[in-house]
Amino acid sequence: MPELRKDPVIGRWVIISTERAKRPHDFKQQKPEAEEGECPFCPGREDRTPPEVFAIRPQGSQPNSSDWDVRVVPSISPYLRLDNELWRKGIGLYDLIGGVGSHEVIIETPRHIANMADLSQEQINKVFTAYIERIKVLEQDGRLKYVLIFKNYGWKAGGGKIRHSRSRIMATPVVLKRVKEELAGARRYFEYHQRCIFCDIIKQEMADQKRVILEIDGIVAITPFAPRFPFEVWIMPKKHNPDFYKITTEEQNSLAKVLKEILSRLKKLLSDPPYNYVIHSAPFRRERRGYWTTINEDYHWHIEIIPRLTQVAGFEWGTGFYICPTSPEEAAKFLREG
């Protein structure tokens, strides 16, 4: 019998389907995607991108020269720009603001590798360093409220036709809706229980073990209780911390290990599916912006990974209502044994 499950943080109901339940092997093989054009992200083609804003390079190496490990460049056609003005305007009952912000590409490796799963743990660790350094710089800009770090891998996941592993940073002058909802849900829970809801979720999952995929040195990967998509995975630090960029060196190492392991299992077990991941972290300066009475006590950074296995019906966008054809318990079991 199907059941409806509620996401405890934001309150979204999801149908876990049993009548049309899908086993891991029901998802079709992915066809390899054709690549188009010469890769502008490979070493020696640094002039094809705007000048870098950050890079990890050997000592003495010149900016925009070809000997780099990780490189961060502004997008060549950015959705938001730091040199735009931050105006605010009302038109009748509508509100709009200027498109100020940042839109950057993190080129994760000098090698022409498509899937982050195939980078070494050390290389993934360097990618995180690039994330953290960029967040620290962007946080200084008082006009910006949030930085969104995400990855689109594969054409179906919005990753484009160039198969060179990269992620994206977008800094925005507003806090994103989903993050606001999580902040509000987590605050509600904290006000009632005086505990972080994410800490409680981790505690319950660790005791229960039904949806835990793996745990390495304080970083845990689970399938969420009320997933929107089959094989959705959340990676969370066991230690309470609202801000991704404040993780310790040890946590960063474990996170690289866990992310590589999860992405590798998805690749191997689900035939290299397209996927997205998004880092959820607290907004900048929330103490001063009135988001929080209980600063730092109730939010908890995490990464959400969504493999793109199903044809998505558009009504999810109109309703916020999802039907997931694979139970998270089954997905976790499959990924655990992988």
Place this chain on the structure above:
Amino acid sequence: MPELRKDPVIGRWVIISTERAKRPHDFKQQKPEAEEGECPFCPGREDRTPPEVFAIRPQGSQPNSSDWDVRVVPSISPYLRLDNELWRKGIGLYDLIGGVGSHEVIIETPRHIANMADLSQEQINKVFTAYIERIKVLEQDGRLKYVLIFKNYGWKAGGGKIRHSRSRIMATPVVLKRVKEELAGARRYFEYHQRCIFCDIIKQEMADQKRVILEIDGIVAITPFAPRFPFEVWIMPKKHNPDFYKITTEEQNSLAKVLKEILSRLKKLLSDPPYNYVIHSAPFRRERRGYWTTINEDYHWHIEIIPRLTQVAGFEWGTGFYICPTSPEEAAKFLREG
């Protein structure tokens, strides 16, 4: 310069992109989709579906015989069932409830026509009658809180491989997240202004004319100020009314005319794109459920239509953050002149 626009009802920010702006002709031709298998929805094959729960038939015609105009049948593999039990359960901090509800298919025409745009206005009117009659019946079931009516046209929009025009009804024991957000946003506006926000939107749009596509006898079609998708269209009644199923016969006629016109223009001008539509209407019995202090004053039914023209990056699901590459002013102009 790009700008960020806020949806006035639920507060979602959307980037209206200018750097990567797309003109109507930038969207690729749609390839016609291959059909698979024999259509179970055509007359003479009534035994391929579960027995009908409603039909529009000539007088004297027997249920489940082949002379029908519109036919409503339970889904052959339903996500929710009326004969399930409504239990509620907590597991630690998680909540779940039994999958009670209804999942029905409205077969919109006896002819094997794929796109609702190609039905006559009279036939579309009959489809609305089927919607309304089913809502009235389902509303009687005290376990149900909401009825969702939607359409997935085309494979990319989740419409399946059988190209016979149909829509779906899903009645649920919970109110959907997006509807809750609209209710909350509309209530906030009403409490402040003592006016319905949707009425105000219509008033402003009619005065402004920038995003109005057409208006016929009290039903207006606009592109929303902060669209998530290019060529997103909202159809709204000018007269305030929270409940779709309470429309007058005249409004129902005009709605059929407007919907046919909009779907035909999308088909003609955007090369028969896949699309979804969702009817947003107030939940059942909200006065008794405490959703509303100001019963019936602040919600306003409408239809949202989303053509599936772009490759959607999955990060929208992780963030509630959308980037729309075509301004609604340009989309309205294009659809108006069509």
